[in-house]
Amino acid sequence: MSGFAQRCGVHDAPRAVACERxxxxxxxxxxxxxxxxxxxxHGVLRGKTLMPHAVADALHDGLGxxxxxMLKDTSDRTAYPVFEPGALEELPGFGFxxxxxxxxDPASLCVLPWAGGTGWMRAQPWHVDGTPxxxxxxxxxxxxxxxxxxxxxxLRCGLEVEFHIYRIDDGRLDPAQADWPGEPPAxxxxxxxxxxxxxxxxxxxxxxxxxxxxxAQGLGLSLRSxxxxxxxxxxxxxxxATDALTAADDMVRFRNGVRQALRRAGYHASFVxxxxxxxxxxxxxxxxQSLVDLASGRNAMVRDAPxxxxxxxxxxxxxSDTGAHYLAGLIEHAAGTAVFCTPTVNGFGRxxxxxxxxxxxxxxxxxxxxxxxxxxxxGDPATxxxxxxxxxxxxxxxxxxxxxxxxxxxxRRRLVPPxxxxxxxxxxxxxxxxxxxxxxxxxxxxxxxxxxxxDPLVRCLQRVKRSELSRHDAAxxxxxxxxxxxxxxx
Numbered sequence: 001m002s003g004f005a006q007r008c009g010v011h012d013a014p015r016a017v018a019c020e021r022x023x024x025x026x027x028x029x030x031x032x033x034x035x036x037x038x039x040x041x042h043g044v045l046r047g048k049t050l051m052p053h054a055v056a057d058a059l060h061d062g063l064g065x066x067x068x069x070m071l072k073d074t075s076d077r078t079a080y081p082v083f084e085p086g087a088l089e090e091l092p093g094f095g096f097x098x099x100x101x102x103x104x105d106p107a108s109l110c111v112l113p114w115a116g117g118t119g120w121m122r123a124q125p126w127h128v129d130g131t132p133x134x135x136x137x138x139x140x141x142x143x144x145x146x147x148x149x150x151x152x153x154x155l156r157c158g159l160e161v162e163f164h165i166y167r168i169d170d171g172r173l174d175p176a177q178a179d180w181p182g183e184p185p186a187x188x189x190x191x192x193x194x195x196x197x198x199x200x201x202x203x204x205x206x207x208x209x210x211x212x213x214x215x216a217q218g219l220g221l222s223l224r225s226x227x228x229x230x231x232x233x234x235x236x237x238x239x240x241a242t243d244a245l246t247a248a249d250d251m252v253r254f255r256n257g258v259r260q261a262l263r264r265a266g267y268h269a270s271f272v273x274x275x276x277x278x279x280x281x282x283x284x285x286x287x288x289q290s291l292v293d294l295a296s297g298r299n300a301m302v303r304d305a306p307x308x309x310x311x312x313x314x315x316x317x318x319x320s321d322t323g324a325h326y327l328a329g330l331i332e333h334a335a336g337t338a339v340f341c342t343p344t345v346n347g348f349g350r351x352x353x354x355x356x357x358x359x360x361x362x363x364x365x366x367x368x369x370x371x372x373x374x375x376x377x378x379g380d381p382a383t384x385x386x387x388x389x390x391x392x393x394x395x396x397x398x399x400x401x402x403x404x405x406x407x408x409x410x411x412r413r414r415l416v417p418p419x420x421x422x423x424x425x426x427x428x429x430x431x432x433x434x435x436x437x438x439x440x441x442x443x444x445x446x447x448x449x450x451x452x453x454x455d456p457l458v459r460c461l462q463r464v465k466r467s468e469l470s471r472h473d474a475a476x477x478x479x480x481x482x483x484x485x486x487x488x489x490x
Contacts, residue, residue, distance in 0.1 A: 003060035005103055007130040011060070015106065019059045022106035022121070026052050032117035036063055036104050037256070038124060039137055041464060042074060042343070043395035044490075045256045047102075047123070055104075055121075062101035065125065067094050070135055071464065074344065074485055075181050079467040090459050091135065093127040100125045100133060113218025114211075114261035122249065134456040137397035141248055144404040144452070151411060153300055153322075154292040155404060158241035158384075159251055162283035163392050164233050164275050165190050165208045166268045184488035187268050193232030193281070201228045205235065208267050212237065215261040221250045231281025241288065241384075244404070248396035255392075271392035272490050273347040276483040282350035284357055285390035288375075289403055290383065291326060301326070302376070302383045312365055313420040318374050318383065327363060327385055328417040329410020330372055330403065331430065334361030336446025337402035338389065338432055339439035343465065345472045346486050347391035348435050353425045358389055360428035362421040369424035371432070389432070393490050398461075405452035436469050 005011035026034060034055050037047035046069055050058060068078045071094070080094075081087045088094045102123040112118045125133040132139055148155060166187035177183065190208055191201035202209065209226050212235075216223040222240035229236050239250065255271055262269045274282045291300040301323030307316035315324040342348060350357045356368050364370030368388070376383025390399055409415070421428070433439035440462055443449060450458050468485075475481035 004062040004101060004126075004130065005060055008103060008126050008132075009130070010103065018106040019056075022059070022109045023056055025109055026055060026119060029111060029119070030117065031111070031119040034109075034119040034121060035112070036102060036121050036123050038065075038102055038122070039252050039395070039397065040069060040072065041135070041137060041395065041461065042072075042490075043137070043252060043255070043393070043397070045252060058102075058104055059106055062103050062126065063123065064099045065102050066097055067100045068097050070094075070100070070125065070133070071460065073464050073467040073471075074490075075468070075471065077180075077467065079464045091456055093129075093131070093133070099128060101128055102126075110219060112257070113215055114257070114264060134454055135460045137395050137401075138248070140453060140457060141245060141397040141401040141404075144401040144408075145244060148404050148408060149294060151408070152294050153411075154294050155244040155400070156241045156290050156292055157244045157247035157400060158288035159239040159247055160236060160286040160288070161238075161251070161254070161271075161392055162229050162234060162236045162285070163269060163271045164231070164280075164283065165205070165212075165235055165262060166233050166270070166275075167208075168263075168266050168268050171266070171268075179484065181484045181488055183484060185268055189233040190267070191228060191233060193230060193234060193279075196228065196230045198228055202226075208262055208265070208269075209235065211261050211265055211267070212258050215257045216254055219253050219257055221254055229281065229283075231283075232277075232279060234281055234283060241290070244289075244400050248400050251396040270487055270490065272486045273342075273344070273391040273393065274349045276479060276487050282355065282357065283392050284350060284388060285392045285394060285399075287387045287390055287399065287403065288384050289387065289400075290385070291322060291407075299381050299383060301385070302381060303378050305378050313422075315363070315374070315417045315420070318365060318377050319385075322411065323383070323385070324417055325410045325414055326407035327372060327374070327410070328415035329407040329413075330385070330387065331361045331363060331417055332410060332415055333402075333406035333446060333449055334371060334389070334430065335433055335439075335442040336449040337406050337443070339436070339443050339461070339465065340398040340402035341387070341390040341394055342439065343395065343398075343436075344391065344393055344486060345436050345469065346482055347393065348433070348439070350391065351432060351434065356388075359425055359432060360421075361430035361432060362424055362428050363417060364421045364424060367421065367424060370421050371424075374420070393486070401453070402449070405449060408452075409448050436465060440465055440469075
């Protein structure tokens with residue numbers, strides 16, 4: 001009888017070799033346990049911990065997982081009444097808290113640098129009949145990139161991620177105070193802020209920054225720099241550009257790893273946009289992106305010389321025609337894709353005038369107030385588009401997939417972007433959604449994006465996010481709600 005991986009159509013000769021190699025490494029490295037992790041709708045890793053002898057079975061026959069884990073809101077409440085007949089008709093293959101199967105990727109095996117004797121593998125969900133799970137975020141990005149590849153293009157992404165690190169003053173888990181979700185630990189700052197890129201603050205925060213560095217490098221991530229941001233206890237990590245799927249995988253592992261490693265050392269790392277303190281500075285996730293010509297490997301956004309008759313305010317002065325069409329697609333679908341880039345109630349608090357965060361779907365040439373910052377110029381191989389709309393809590397797979405689908409629509413329709421903005425906070429008729437509810441409605445109204453992501457994923461995301469939003473709206477103390485909902489867990 002064939003194994004589950006073969007029935008899913010993913011177990012070929014290279015995977016068989018990778019499985020054998022992974023099992024050899026587990027023995028050679030004397031691993032005591034292996035975590036099998038997969039990414040949920042919110043970009044959070046969940047998983048099970050296997051003993052070494054159980055890994056071979058998981059690689060060939062999968063690992064069972066309750067399907068409700070894909071239907072949770074940010075509080076971990078199931079957003080569907082799964083035991084009511086017909087409640088999950090919009091999600092075939094789900095119902096009654098049935099099982100899904102996780103298939104690990106043997107090539108992803110690594111050793112966790114903060115957890116002695118512990119290995120880790122990435123997995124993806126499948127239905128028990130061997131069909132793919134339509135609401136799997138990683139598969140959504142894989143499908144988007146496959147559609148992009150059919151046009152002869154790939155996507156490279158570079159990540160700039162702002163987040164906060166605090167020292168834990170009281171991290172006791174008092175069972176008498178347990179709640180759903182519970183209170184975060186009492187914390188203090190690692191640097192006082194308001195001194196951007198201050199070397200003195202970097203030295204003051206050296207211990208936690210070293211933990212971040214060693215964690216990222218130990219996971220094999222392409223960390224380029226660690227920087228002191230303006231806000232109190234705020235830092236930034238910058239990564240080298242890589243292919244889009246690797247960039248998304250790296251972001252998931254980076255957030256997961258630094259939170260765990262720092263917690264062991266007595267620190268609380270938070271990727272929440274606005275932590276619950278009065279003088280906080282909002283964190284953003286800036287996504288640099290460039291199209292690649294798959295045949296030549298060249299940056300497809302570069303043009304040899306500015307278009308005849310163009311000015312610096314014209315996209316075709318800096319970007320190739322392909323790059324300009326892609327940019328126009330990002331503008332056209334900025335509102336409809338906003339919920340993939342900023343998916344929380346908390347994140348929309350960042351969109352304020354003159355805050356280095358966008359308020360409108362406009363582009364500018366090296367303009368940090370615009371949503372889309374075009375960097376480079378004719379003949380510059382590093383020419384790219386930076387989207388500044390994202391928050392650090394965004395699901396990396398969905399965030400990047402949204403860019404691909406929006407840009408693809410621009411390529412297909414040969415859209416032309418408007419002139420560059422000189423006033424990113426004044427007078428645009430393309431304002432971004434100002435809250436989670438408006439962003440959800442904008443997605444509903446964007447038929448092209450609904451079709452690109454597919455009804456199952458869009459409906460599930462809408463259901464889960466509206467559960468989150470309705471609980472926020474019903475909360476008497478909304479600050480306390482955000483503190484528990486986001487800051488304690490993300």
